[in-house]
Amino acid sequence: MQAPVVFLNTGAERETGRKAQISNVTAAKAVADIIRTCLGPKAMLKMLLDPVGGIVLTNDGHAILREIQVTHPAAKSMIELSRAQDEEVGDGTTSVIILAGEILAQTVPYLERNIHPVILIRALKQALKDALEVIHEVSRQVDPNDEEVVLKIVASSIGTKYVARWSRHMCKLALDAVRTVMRDDGVRKEIDIKRYVRVEKIAGDDIEKSEVLAGVILNKDITHPKMRRRIENPRILLLDCPLEYKKGESQTNIEITGEDEWARILQIEEEQIKQMCERIASFKPDLVLTEKGVSDLAQHYLLKHNITALRRVRKTDNNRIARCTGATIVNRVEDIKESDIGLRCGLFKVDLIGDEYYSFITECKDPGACTILLRGPSKDILNEVDRNLQDAMAVARNVMFEPSLSPGGGATEMAVSVRLASKAKEIEGADQYPYRAVADALEVIPRVLVQNCGGNPLKSVTSLRAKHAEGLTHYGIDGDTGKIVDMDSFGVWEPEAVKAQTLKTAIESACLLLRVDDIVSARRKDGGAEGGPGGMPAGMPAGMPGGMPGGMPGGMPGME
Structure with missing residues (x-):
């Protein structure tokens, strides 16, 4: 090159x-x-x-x-x-x-x-x-614990924005979100808005119906229609592995010569999934969420144990759920321990909003992460409200860190x-x-x-x-x-x-x-490696010697 x-x-x-x-x-x-x-x-x-x-x-x-x-x-x-x-x-x-x-x-x-x-x-x-x-x-x-003072400061940041007409409500949302994710151990404060505050925009209803939920909302439905859609105080298990038959890691060829062998392969697959589901069921979780897939067979066995499952959860959402519920994300079913189960969630429910299903994991005790549910008449307005809300949260965060105005x-x-x-x-x-x-x-x-x-x-x-x-x-x-x-x-x-x-x-x-x-422009010469005489780049004066004085190669970049 x-x-x-x-x-x-x-x-x-x-x-x-x-x-x-x-x-x-x-x-x-x-x-x-x-x-x-x-x-x-x-x-x-x-x-x-x-x-x-x-x-x-x-x-x-x-x-x-x-x-x-x-x-x-x-x-x-x-x-x-x-x-x-x-x-x-x-x-x-x-x-x-x-x-x-x-x-x-x-x-x-x-x-x-x-x-x-x-x-x-x-x-x-x-x-x-x-x-x-x-x-x-x-x-x-100022005193960062004085809510009225902080709300006034946040209001000044969005007073110039589209959401100014709902100023009080938006400031309250921003302040509640920042206080929810704030962690103060006496030595240092941590307020990570980008990682632990998620804004879920759902078109329809009034902007005043927007709220901060102490938990996470997922745009997902349960994997099997007969699984429970509402669970109070659920035991939650978070996985980062598929609940499916584990295939060979490299190219695996299986030669089948008889019908019995095919039946045996299917039986091995069923036994493996059954074993995984029974291992999960032994910890009596009410809700299982995985970042990967859940096979039909796994859904069947989980339903038999009255366990609700959600699949293909985003990594970022899984991290937020872990922080809200106290659960630990497990990478292998064999590694599950009782301490990995999340117990801090108050309610799991699945609701139909508009044409889509949303799973709510809310009412968490000391959540440390939250979701702002934004409602509004149209997608464009929701996007603008979201931009303004990010500014408001940033200002609230700054006041919590440095209460000087x-x-x-x-x-x-x-x-x-x-x-x-x-x-x-x-x-x-x-x-x-x-x-x-x-x-x-x-x-x-x-x-x-x-x-x-x-x-x-x-x-x-x-x-x-x-x-x-x-x-x-x-x-x-x-x-x-x-x-x-x-x-x-x-x-x-x-x-x-x-x-x-x-x-x-x-x-x-x-x-x-x-x-x-x-201001100097550095650019690649057209024509790739094709150069002028003696290996010089195209555009050099013709008749230049193939080798430069002092033994320098003829292919040196030219100066125009």
Whole structure:
């Protein structure tokens, strides 16, 4: 396989030095402009068309950027920012892109004045350090056990989303789910939402009928129609092996010469399955779930022992059931022990919802995992509610981990901006200008909030800056009206972790893109191994010697 050939072009395709940096900033700004209107409670929606003709309507920054296709490497790195922010704190995906784009845009004049990128990066890093201190100063500690306070914080994260009209109910769902999966042994907290919270979306009924179930829902029916469909306090056995006849592991050939031999083979198969089922029945389980298949014969024997079976359960669901019921997943029937049986489940039932059967393993004691049953009028609405609910759960999780809140509505950003602007005056030399650029860039959040609700950005941002200059750091923008309000009494707070992570991600990415001074395209030559004269890649000037000076092989990559 021929190695890729790197072509260093001196023509228009290659971007170097300041041209590359300006190009990166332009691309980053273009991505930020796409989702600029998606910030705040009056955010506009984006209509996303997928390749097969489906439509998604959302104002979730991460969901939008995940779907769009870009070719510019700087634009791709901006989209990665949104993903990193979503993975880390689950909220602020729109803010981080807008902020990063604005910080880069503010550095353009200094690049054009020939200020070296290293000086810009040094000033940005210093501004980040000072900004994090200011965020911590304007934040306040809260009691994570105070349900009303936590619900208000979660409400601020979904106040800009589609589900805002059912805000109270959705916040309660998110908080209940997070508290269910939280494990605190006094040394460290564990809140694994992705692994232990499952959202089951079932179209039909009202959104208000959504609920958190202390257990697991499976989109499955029992394997045999005569098995029990409702069991109270069931003994549950979880398997990761098939309840079928065990075939030869390698290619097995059996030669049969008589009818008796065929009957004997069937008898051996039946005896083996009967033995497996009797081994299971000796532990008196009421419910058996396996990740593999269950043969008809095994169903027959399990039914004789009044055992209900479910087959082809997903690995992730099996892990959740194990956590909820206290059962252990067993890999071989021969290895089952009494301690592997799950006893913490209160109810197993199978219900028909719409056209499909669902198995409920619920009312578990101290479950540690849960399922959010989402109801709604259509699949598209359920998908949007699910996206919003993930944000709400991420915010609730952040508050449980770090119960420290910063004022919302652009108040934190403006407080940092005013403080950095005053500190910039104390800095001597060229570092002062990019440091000041961060202060100016942070004003983009309150400005966009005012723009998105149809207010006067110049007037509102100037008034807000004056309030913060007086030391009123809790004043921010009411995203519905564009007026300046006290966030303390208005009740819009966000986790400090989200604000700090947004600023860290935005400035670090700006530093990364400013450090790029050359964009080189590495591509494989067309025609595979076929090269020019002397084994040189095609496209090299003809007449080159077969061997390079100094004994170098003639097949070296060429430079155009």
